[in-house]
Amino acid sequence: MNGIKLHKKLEENTGLLIFGILFVSAIGGLVQVIPSLYDESLSTPTANTRVYDAVELTGRDIYIREGCHVCHSQQIRPLVAEVERYGPYSRAGEFAYDRPFLWGSKRTGPDLHRVGGKYTDIWHEVHLLNPRAVVPESIMPAYPWLFERNASQAGNIKKKMQALKRLGHPYTDDEIANAAAALDGLLEIDALVRYLQMLGTGYDESMNDMEGM
């Protein structure tokens, strides 16, 4: 039976057409995506990569809420210029606890994967309150409301950590019980800066030896 005859059968039978489309479109995903989900080299954290603590997790969710990923990537490519500009290139294991991933698709602003420790806390605070005060050319928006809201207002941290624990993040019961207290007295800006300052700290020198660089 040639292709056109086979197609004739499909185009005269609604059920076959539905099945045909589903089958043909599913092949790519089955071969390409499903094996990746079982590839442990993608899901095993690097030696220095740990789960986000209550404050960092809150900061990360604020980062998502404000759409920082819309203009900032967190994915340093293994290219000389990128490594020189941003630091060691990104490894899969560093993102093992990132739900969702925040690699981004656009760099209106610079990559942030290794921004942790690059600037002081106070620099970040000034920058987020008035970007042009520290970077005159900047076209980043200001985020004044982060300085008015308590970190505990940015979602139910206990429930968040419980949900992540169900997904396999190794939080202890103690950590979850003390989560709310950890946010006491902090503003949203403090949580966000704490998150920014730990970005990229999953890296350690041994990764280079491992890959023979």
Add this chain to the structure above:
Amino acid sequence: MSQNTKEIYHDHIVIRLIQFSLFWVIVAMAVGVYLAAEFIWPEIDFGQFWLSFGRIRPLHTNGIIFGFGVSALMATAFYSVQRTSHVPLFMPRLAWFCCYAWQLIILLGGLSLLAGWTSSKEYAELEWPFDIAIAIVWVCFGVVFFGTIANRRIRPIYVSNWFYGGLIIVIAMLHIVNNLAIPVTIGKSYSLYAGAQDAIVQWWYGHNAVGFLLTGGFLGMMYYFLPKQSGQPIWSYRLSVVSFWAFTYSYIWAGPHHLHFSAIPEWVQSLAMVMSLVLLAPSWASMINGIMTVSKAWERLRTDPALKFVVMSLAFYGLATFEGPMMAIRSVNVVSHFTDWTIGHVHSGALGWNAMITYGTFYYLVPKLVGRELYSTKMANLHFWLALAGTMLYVLSMWAAGVSQGLLWLSIDEYGQLSFSFREIMAAMSSYYGLRLIAGLIFFAGTILMTWNLFMTMRGQKTVEVTPPPVAEKYRINPSPKPAADHTGTEVPA
């Protein structure tokens, strides 16, 4: 009330969906223009969280794709599936439910994005309550669409219906798999996948949402309305068969080209690159089929603004589906990735292809639906040139910006040091961003003109009642409930 028993196509819902589509294109394009202005005057969010770039950018993309795009696709799918099946819609009430439920999702979903509810995944930003609602409406859409096809009175299922069917089935699969998450609160959930795996799943979705919605769905529109508008049958049936199955098979592999040089396995990237290049063939097959279909009716281009839009959209479709595979080549992607080139590419597709083919289809369809000439052909011609100028300026400015960014970021001097700081390169983009804002304004002005034109065409008119014409004996299947006595196939004014 014997009129009530007369079998007519459900076209009122088509008009309503076109109106919603026009509403969303105005809203979402206005947001787009505002976003373009924020690139130049970052203070114009006035410190209001709900005007902040990061929150309204997804409002722009979702409003265009799901508000404008899907409403237009639903409208044209409902219109064409009835004509190609020679039978009124299956479960028309369910079709009306799809129509209004979808608009409610876009409205509330849009507000939720402003409130900061977001999964962060591109084109899948809406949080889990909306994801569930979308899945329900989508299944209902499928029931109406495939139910109508199952009830058809003509044996073959026409080409446009394969593409609309592909849209419904594949988007359902992608949407459900990509949005699997554990809910925490009403507006927050955590993805079932983490890190690199989450990235692979997301771009399997993201790329194919573009593929089966913005490419395949609108090809369904092309395959029905282009032959209608040009008065010519599709040039090659064989080519449409081959291109449909090749398209459906190969598109799905290309997603990870959005993740070149990232921390995903090399084989996944290479496979995606090769399949992206393969994709050029079925993509262009449909363009060639479309262009050859019009080739016997070129003279119509002088007088018919609707056809002009559709033919121009095919040119941009060809451009964008050539550019895409080129950008998927790793050595090109190393320059284009993360830059405004991507934004230019998306808009050559979204403005040049999706918007233009939809505009052309609306200019053809609305007068037909209400049984009145287009309010102003002059205005439609002016709109054509505004749309073309706006798209060209947009794409050219973003190409220039993107290629500059890509090359300057990678530039290294003779001492092995970076030639330019990030902020120097960013500052150099301001004139391109200015041009982009002007381009957006021009395109937006044309869209407003069209909305006015179509509104004036529809004003005070009732939907024309159309009865399914009889089917030739040779192709008959599921015969009509009553003999086709006065079914002449002509339109009866209301």
